[in-house]
Amino acid sequence: xxxxxxxxxxxxxxxxxxxxxxxxxxxxxxxxxxxxxxxxxxxxxxxxxxxxxxxxxxxxxxxxxxxxxxxxxxxxxxxxxxxxxxxxxxxxxxxxxxxxxxxxxxxxxxxxxxxxxxxxxxxxxxxxxxxxxxxxxxxxxxxxxxxxxxxxxxxxxxxxxxxxxxxxxxxxxxxxxxxxxxxxxxxxxxxxxxxxxxxxxxxxxxxxxxxxxxxxxxxxxxxxxxxxxxxxxxxxxxxx
Amino acid sequence: xxxxxxxxxxxxxxxxxxxxxxxxxxxxxxxxxxxxxxxxxxxxxxxxxxxxxxxxxxxxxxxxxxxxxxxxxxxxxxxxxxxxxxxxxxxxxxxxxxxxxxxxxxxxxxxxxxxxxxxxxxxxxxxxxxxxxxxxxxxxxxxxxxxxxxxxxxxxxxxxxxxxxxxxxxxxxxxxxxxxxxxxxxxxxxxxxxxxxxxxxxxxxxxxxxxxxxxxxxxxxxxxxxxxxxxxxxxxxx
Ligand SMILES: Nc1ncnc2c1ncn2[C@@H]1O[C@H](COP(=O)(O)OP(=O)(O)OP(=O)(O)O)[C@@H](O)[C@H]1O
Ligand SMILES: [Mg+2]
Numbered sequence: 001x002x003x004x005x006x007x008x009x010x011x012x013x014x015x016x017x018x019x020x021x022x023x024x025x026x027x028x029x030x031x032x033x034x035x036x037x038x039x040x041x042x043x044x045x046x047x048x049x050x051x052x053x054x055x056x057x058x059x060x061x062x063x064x065x066x067x068x069x070x071x072x073x074x075x076x077x078x079x080x081x082x083x084x085x086x087x088x089x090x091x092x093x094x095x096x097x098x099x100x101x102x103x104x105x106x107x108x109x110x111x112x113x114x115x116x117x118x119x120x121x122x123x124x125x126x127x128x129x130x131x132x133x134x135x136x137x138x139x140x141x142x143x144x145x146x147x148x149x150x151x152x153x154x155x156x157x158x159x160x161x162x163x164x165x166x167x168x169x170x171x172x173x174x175x176x177x178x179x180x181x182x183x184x185x186x187x188x189x190x191x192x193x194x195x196x197x198x199x200x201x202x203x204x205x206x207x208x209x210x211x212x213x214x215x216x217x218x219x220x221x222x223x224x225x226x227x228x229x230x231x232x233x234x235x236x237x238x239x240x
Numbered sequence: 241x242x243x244x245x246x247x248x249x250x251x252x253x254x255x256x257x258x259x260x261x262x263x264x265x266x267x268x269x270x271x272x273x274x275x276x277x278x279x280x281x282x283x284x285x286x287x288x289x290x291x292x293x294x295x296x297x298x299x300x301x302x303x304x305x306x307x308x309x310x311x312x313x314x315x316x317x318x319x320x321x322x323x324x325x326x327x328x329x330x331x332x333x334x335x336x337x338x339x340x341x342x343x344x345x346x347x348x349x350x351x352x353x354x355x356x357x358x359x360x361x362x363x364x365x366x367x368x369x370x371x372x373x374x375x376x377x378x379x380x381x382x383x384x385x386x387x388x389x390x391x392x393x394x395x396x397x398x399x400x401x402x403x404x405x406x407x408x409x410x411x412x413x414x415x416x417x418x419x420x421x422x423x424x425x426x427x428x429x430x431x432x433x434x435x436x437x438x439x440x441x442x443x444x445x446x447x448x449x450x451x452x453x454x455x456x457x458x459x460x461x462x463x464x465x466x467x468x469x470x471x472x473x474x475x476x477x478x
Pocket of ligand 2: 280281282397398
């Protein structure tokens, strides 16, 4: 009983509410910026211009290859020596967004690549320009492939954001640690933080399944059993 | 209408079209035949302005098809693999290009699409998605989609070769109707009976070249070229 009361008092405390808000703020801002950057890097990687492809590939290699914690400490501790001094939030945001962009680039790229050549060609033949083809034909189809893993990345980012506590950003984890360092109540404080994390994860999962259902129902509402099983609509295997 | 002047095209350094010259006049129905790999699809894609060429010139009413959006919207193309937009229903497939390319209002695009669905005899499938349609139905929607841009010239690349025989005729009937209405068409096909029925001119391609160009009525008698004779024998011996 005492444990529950203790946890509840932390959950409702101002410090933990602020920590929760800070965690969610860092998560959303970093992940959203990473999605945008991921699109740009994916397009660069798929461009016909070799140097741009190389640049994108190097970006992905570097930012995926170095541990996030190393990137974070570099931004917070090493950049000031080049005259760039960032706050805990700013450092965490920069490091997490740049790192995550490398993963998002791969997700976006596989989504764009899932839209077959025939779709591009048909749109082209109808007189659509590059932008129209992207906007009306490629992206709506690519989104079906991109959205589910992106929602997973949001959940991943929620957890990765806890690293921001090492650069003094008062997120959930740092709040729990600071509270406990005053009263040694590690169990209650950590449980309170964990409850917030799990609640946010549940919320993201809910949004994810909602989005997936919605993308599907636009098509399945009127779906009927396949009447034509002998359907041969695939192109023979060869280079077109 | 369409002038193809000494066109050459390479893929990765390998010549696919070699010095092809052709002229297609308004109202003509041209059928292109030839063995697999002879460059028929490539030629058709070049005509539609979908591929860059390495030499020569393709003019649509005097305008270069490459880089002219105007000519591209007057030339419709139908592919072997249908390539309907998978995320759109049949009627949305037909409405999309008029709306985004020509900025036709939703209402006008819809009423035109309804007409076209009737024309390809699929009014009852307007709200179906491509995966819910048979191959023959998908191909007819693809034809309606191309017609929605009011093309003056229609290019068909083996429109029935991915279809089961029972679905072939429903697609060919739509094309025959189109030809009866006076549409200028270029059709790549292996269906010789259909070729003779709709074509008034038959072009035989082999290894990237046009080797025969005959009125369809004279196909058998005039076939001098040994490759064409051999090809016709092969096809009819199925
Ligand atoms: N995008 C491409 N990249 C590389 N080679 C290609 C490409 N498209 C076609 N080719 C090659 O060009 C040649 C001609 O191909 P094309 O598709 O035009 O032949 P086709 O006459 O239409 O044959 P089919 O009757 O089998 O459809 C083939 O050797 C093919 O491998
Ligand atoms: Mg072909």
